[in-house]
Amino acid sequence: MNSRMKKRTAALLSASMLLMGSCGTALAADDDSVVLTRAEYQTLMDRISKLESRLDQTEKNQQASETKVEKLEKTTSDAEAKAKKDKAMDWKFSGDIRARAIVERGTNGANYTYRVRLKGEKPITEDLKFVFRDVMMNENPTGVTGSSYVSNNGVMKQSSSKESFNKFDNAYFMISNIGGKKENTVKIGRFGHSFGTTGYWSGEWTYGMYDGVEFATKSGKLKWGFGFGDWGAANEPTGDSFNVATGEVKPGTDTLGTTGSKIERNYFAKLNYAPTKNDNINVWHLRETGGDSSPRDYNLLGVGFTHNFDKVWSLSADFSRNSGKDDSLRHDGKVAVLSWNKATYSKPHSYGAKFYYINVDSVNVGKAGTSVLIPRNDNTGWGISFHYTIARNLMFDIFGEFKMKKKSTGADLGNYYRAQLSAQF
Numbered sequence: 001m002n003s004r005m006k007k008r009t010a011a012l013l014s015a016s017m018l019l020m021g022s023c024g025t026a027l028a029a030d031d032d033s034v035v036l037t038r039a040e041y042q043t044l045m046d047r048i049s050k051l052e053s054r055l056d057q058t059e060k061n062q063q064a065s066e067t068k069v070e071k072l073e074k075t076t077s078d079a080e081a082k083a084k085k086d087k088a089m090d091w092k093f094s095g096d097i098r099a100r101a102i103v104e105r106g107t108n109g110a111n112y113t114y115r116v117r118l119k120g121e122k123p124i125t126e127d128l129k130f131v132f133r134d135v136m137m138n139e140n141p142t143g144v145t146g147s148s149y150v151s152n153n154g155v156m157k158q159s160s161s162k163e164s165f166n167k168f169d170n171a172y173f174m175i176s177n178i179g180g181k182k183e184n185t186v187k188i189g190r191f192g193h194s195f196g197t198t199g200y201w202s203g204e205w206t207y208g209m210y211d212g213v214e215f216a217t218k219s220g221k222l223k224w225g226f227g228f229g230d231w232g233a234a235n236e237p238t239g240d241s242f243n244v245a246t247g248e249v250k251p252g253t254d255t256l257g258t259t260g261s262k263i264e265r266n267y268f269a270k271l272n273y274a275p276t277k278n279d280n281i282n283v284w285h286l287r288e289t290g291g292d293s294s295p296r297d298y299n300l301l302g303v304g305f306t307h308n309f310d311k312v313w314s315l316s317a318d319f320s321r322n323s324g325k326d327d328s329l330r331h332d333g334k335v336a337v338l339s340w341n342k343a344t345y346s347k348p349h350s351y352g353a354k355f356y357y358i359n360v361d362s363v364n365v366g367k368a369g370t371s372v373l374i375p376r377n378d379n380t381g382w383g384i385s386f387h388y389t390i391a392r393n394l395m396f397d398i399f400g401e402f403k404m405k406k407k408s409t410g411a412d413l414g415n416y417y418r419a420q421l422s423a424q425f
Contacts, residue, residue: 088123089123090122091120091121091122092120092121092122093118093119093120093121094118094119094424094425095116095117095118095119095424095425096116096117096422096423096424096425097115097116097422097423097425098114098115098116098420098421098422098423099112099113099114099420099421099422100112100113100114100115100418100419100420101418101419101420102416102417102418103416103417103418104414104415104416104417105413105414105415113137113138114137114138115135115136115137115138116135116136116137117133117134117135117136118133118134118136119131119132119133119170120132120133126177127175127176127177128173128174128175128176129173129174130172130173130174131170131171131172131173131174131191132168132170132171132172133168133169133170133171133205133208134166134167134168135165135166135167135168135169136165136166137165137166168190169190169192169207169208169209170190170191170192170208171189171190172187172188172189172190172191173187173188173189174186174187175188181217183217183218183219184216184217185215185216185217186213186214186215186216187213187214187216187227188213189211190208190209190210190211190233191204191208191210191212191214192204192205192206192207192208192209192210193210193268193270194270194282195270195282195284195286195302195320196282196284196302196304196318196320196335197280197282197304197305197306197316197317197318198304198316198317198318198335198336198337200318200333200335200358200360200365200376201284201302201318201320201333201364201365207234209231209233209234210229210230210231210234211229211230211231211233212227212228212229212230213227213228213229214226214227214229215227221273221274221275222271222272222273223271223272223273224269224270224271224272225269225270226267226268226269226270227267227268228265228266228267228268229265229266229268230264230265230266231263231264231266231366232262232263232264232265232291232292232293232294234262234263234366262291262293262294262366263286263288263291263294263298263366264288264290264291264292264293264294264296265288265289265290265291266286266287266288266289266298267286267287267289268284268285268286268287269284269285270282270283270284270285271283271284277308278307278308278309279305279306279307279308280305280306281303281304281305282302282303282304282305282318283302283303283304284300284301284302284303284320285300285301285302286298286299286300287299287300287324288324295326296324297322297324297325297326297363298322298324298366299322299323299324300320300321300322300323300324300364301320301321301323302318302319302320302321302333303318303319303320304316304317304318304319305317312340312341313338313339313340314338314339315336315337315338315339316336316337316339317334317335317336317337318333318334318335318336319332319333319334320332320333320364321333321364322363322364325363329361329362329408330361331361331362331363331364332359332360332361332364333359333360333361333364333365333376334357334359334360335356335357335358335359335360335376336356336357337354337355337356337357338354338355339352339353339354339355340352340353340354340355341353342387343387343388343389343395344389345389345392345393345394345395345424346392346393347389347392348389348390348391348392349388349389350388350389351386351387351388351389352386352387353384353385353386353387354384354385354387355382355383355384356382356383356384356385356401357382358376358379358380358381358382358383358401359380359407360376360377360378360379360380360407361378361407361408362377362378362407362408364377365377378406378407378408379404379405379406379407379413380404380405380407381401381402381403381404381405381413381416382401382402382403383399383400383401383402383416384399384400385397385398385399385400386398393423393424393425394421394422394423395421395422395423396419396420396421397418397419397420397422398417398418398419398420399417399418399419400415400416400417400418401415401416402415402416403415404416
């Protein structure tokens, strides 16, 4: 018997007892029992029947009310789920603003540069989304108009001044759930790469400009990816020349030797393994297969690791070798970063510091993937940086590299100092 039937039975018994007690014409027998006349008995039964009918109706009303409540709850739940799904399919925007001052040998005071980045993400279906990032930057010193051309016997040479620009360094489609597995993904379009653990060679969201396809997946503690594309959009050929008489433009091949060779058509593979929650190992390979504006001079293999000693201290290190250059020289990169504490945009007054060892040969790093470890091409030295979150989403950073030398010649490059203020939105 359920609780509702128990309540109904109890109500009927109580009503019967009350009705029996209210019958004024009942006769009392010697043994205290109650004797009813036929008319009184019929009246009692009629009243019980009416009471039972009312209880039935009350029960039906209650069931109808519960059904309405259930329907309302389901409708509300469905509406909330739809609103949540609709919100998940909306555009999502984020970005950052940065002002930077740089002091290095050969400059008259500080050079100031500015950058604004806007990232957008739009899900198209549950397994397909579009991602872009627009970079607006004044990369030349304040007061300098950008690249200029100087005449040399009728041939115009492009100077090494940097430009102000506005371009999309990321614009790709991401497809997931390939083969019914959420971790199986494909990127198609323009995107960035993470090669190594220190960020010296390339960081995925530091700089994009890679036009191609990437297949990636994950299995337990192992992640890997591979693909192909062209990184030539990352930097213009240096040393371009323009013949005034013929109107011919002859692409250069990094004759200045300041940023490493231009990386063009290539294929790549990368693997990431996290044996414990405190350890991470990264292996990457990139081989250049051809180009239009520079030699085919990249066949890179690298390995890096990160170890967290505790919640405060961690160590990251990368080693890479480029064997694609047709010469007898080494083109290795060795970088280590010791980190203490961490400043995060979401935690005001958080702070941290990093200590760097940089030893990178020429033609090891391409311009693609410019990182916080600038300068780091054909360069050796040690550095330190300090990071402090002034307020939520507002951070101040200062960086210095000392006793720098040019690896290829041994020339003293002096010191490098940089301070910047950046905000996220």
